[in-house]
Amino acid sequence: MNEIKDSAVEVKLPSRLGFEKIAMGTAASVAKLMGFPDDRIEDLKTAVAEACINAIEHANRLDDNLSVGIVLSATDDSLEVKVIDEGEGVADRPASPDIDRKMHGEEGTRGMGMFLIEALVDEAEWVKGTKGDKSYVRLVIRLNKKGN
Amino acid sequence: METGTKTNVDEITAGSGKSVSVLRFSGDISSTSRDTVLGAYGKIAKDRPVLLDFCRVDYINSSGIALVIQMMMEANKTGQEICAFGLTPHFQKVFTMVGITKYARLYPDENSAKATV
Numbered sequence: 622m623n624e625i626k627d628s629a630v631e632v633k634l635p636s637r638l639g640f641e642k643i644a645m646g647t648a649a650s651v652a653k654l655m656g657f658p659d660d661r662i663e664d665l666k667t668a669v670a671e672a673c674i675n676a677i678e679h680a681n682r683l684d685d686n687l688s689v690g691i692v693l694s695a696t697d698d699s700l701e702v703k704v705i706d707e708g709e710g711v712a713d714r715p716a717s718p719d720i721d722r723k724m725h726g727e728e729g730t731r732g733m734g735m736f737l738i739e740a741l742v743d744e745a746e747w748v749k750g751t752k753g754d755k756s757y758v759r760l761v762i763r764l765n766k767k768g769n
Numbered sequence: 770m771e772t773g774t775k776t777n778v779d780e781i782t783a784g785s786g787k788s789v790s791v792l793r794f795s796g797d798i799s800s801t802s803r804d805t806v807l808g809a810y811g812k813i814a815k816d817r818p819v820l821l822d823f824c825r826v827d828y829i830n831s832s833g834i835a836l837v838i839q840m841m842m843e844a845n846k847t848g849q850e851i852c853a854f855g856l857t858p859h860f861q862k863v864f865t866m867v868g869i870t871k872y873a874r875l876y877p878d879e880n881s882a883k884a885t886v
Contacts, residue, residue, distance in 0.1 A: 638800060642828065663859035670830055720868025723838055724845055730835040733867055737831060740866055 625654045625695045632691040634673065636681035641673035644691045644704070651693050652700055657764060664741040665700070665762050671734035672704040672758045680708025680756065690755075699743075702760045710749030710756035711735075772827055774802035776809035784884040788817045791879070795825035798833030806836045815847040818886045822879065824855030834867060841872050854882040 632647050634640040645666040652662045673689055681687040690705035717736050722728040739745045744761035779791040790813045798806065813819055821837070823829075837853070844851040854876040856864060861875055869875075876882035 641830075660859065663857070667830075667859070667863065670828075674830060674832070718867055720838070720871055723868075724842055724872060726842070730838045730842070731832060733831040733834060737863065737866070741863075 625651060626697055628695055630693040632693075634677075634689045634691065636677045636684050636687045636689060638674065638677055638683070640689075641670045641677065644673045644689075645670045647691065648693060648700075648702055651695060652762070655695055655700055655764065657700070657762065661762055665702070665760075668738045668741045668745070668760050669702055669704070671738050672702075672760060675734050675758070676704050676706035676708070680706035680710075682708075690757075698765050699761055699763045703757045704760070705755050705757040708750075708756055711747040711758075712749075714747070772796040774798055774805045776805055778809065778813060781883065783818070783886045785886065787886065789820060789883070789886055790814060790817055791820045791822055793822040793825070795827075797828040798826055798836060799828070799830050800832035802833060803836060806833075807839060810840045810843065815844075815849050818850035818852065819844065820879070820882050820886065821851065821853040821873075822855050823853060823860070824879075826855075829860060834863070834869070837864075837869065837873075838867075841869070845872065850886060852876060852882050852886060854879055 630647060630651055632644055634643060648669045649662050649666050652665050676689040677683060687707040692703045694701045715732050715735060718733045719728060723730050742760045743763045746759045748757050750756035773796050775795045777793045781789050781791055783789045792809055792813060841851055852874045856875060864870060864875060
């Protein structure tokens with residue numbers, strides 16, 4: 622572990638699709654400095670991108686006046702990423718995607734973001750905003766996973 | 770911020786002697802790629818297999834994956850064989866996670882795809 626531990630990096634994005642790539646790049650840089658292997662960095666990049674897209678598209682409804690905050694916090698053995706939006710938070714988690722239902726037109730072809738986030742990181746938590754506090758999704762990847 | 774999607778179609782002959790369409794993508798594949806991706810797929814002959822080439826794709830998100838599923842749905846309606854190649858190991862894993870491999874085979878490169886269809 623190097624000097625990045627116990628430090629936080631913050632990024633603020635406009636609610637515009639495409640800007641999630643800035644968050645992906647920043648998360649990848651921090652994870653690389655922490656010593657995560659390339660495959661885990663790819664997992665993190667996809668999870669962070671999907672969390673940002675949800676924040677931009679669904680929570681902030683593509684409103685350019687609203688921003689998405691990303692806070693990356695590194696510890697000895699984990700990287701936590703909070704993606705903070707201005708929406709009301711996730712009410713219900715969608716069911717896992719069912720490819721057979723999608724192929725037969727029984728469920729929409731989209732709606733895979735939250736499933737991918739949960740599948741690709743070690744911990745994922747959606748927190749609804751309360752008075753004065755914004756909603757966010759919190760993602761964690763750990764260095765001590767087998768194979769790291 | 771997004772790199773636009775570009776498409777190109779090649780007609781090739783596979784190892785089996787069949788004519789095959791190769792739909793080559795480059796740039797990003799996301800929600801803004803819808804017209805480009807589905808428009809290019811719509812122009813392809815449906816009486817032959819199609820290979821989707823992701824070798825020059827920089828970024829795919831879940832909206833981009835949804836477009837791949839839409840192409841698979843169209844192929845399924847006409848019985849067209851659809852395969853993909855050139856995905857990174859990460860996106861091979863993601864495509865498998867969401868179930869795409871149940872309906873479309875993935876190959877590491879064009880030669881292995883051509884040899885099998």
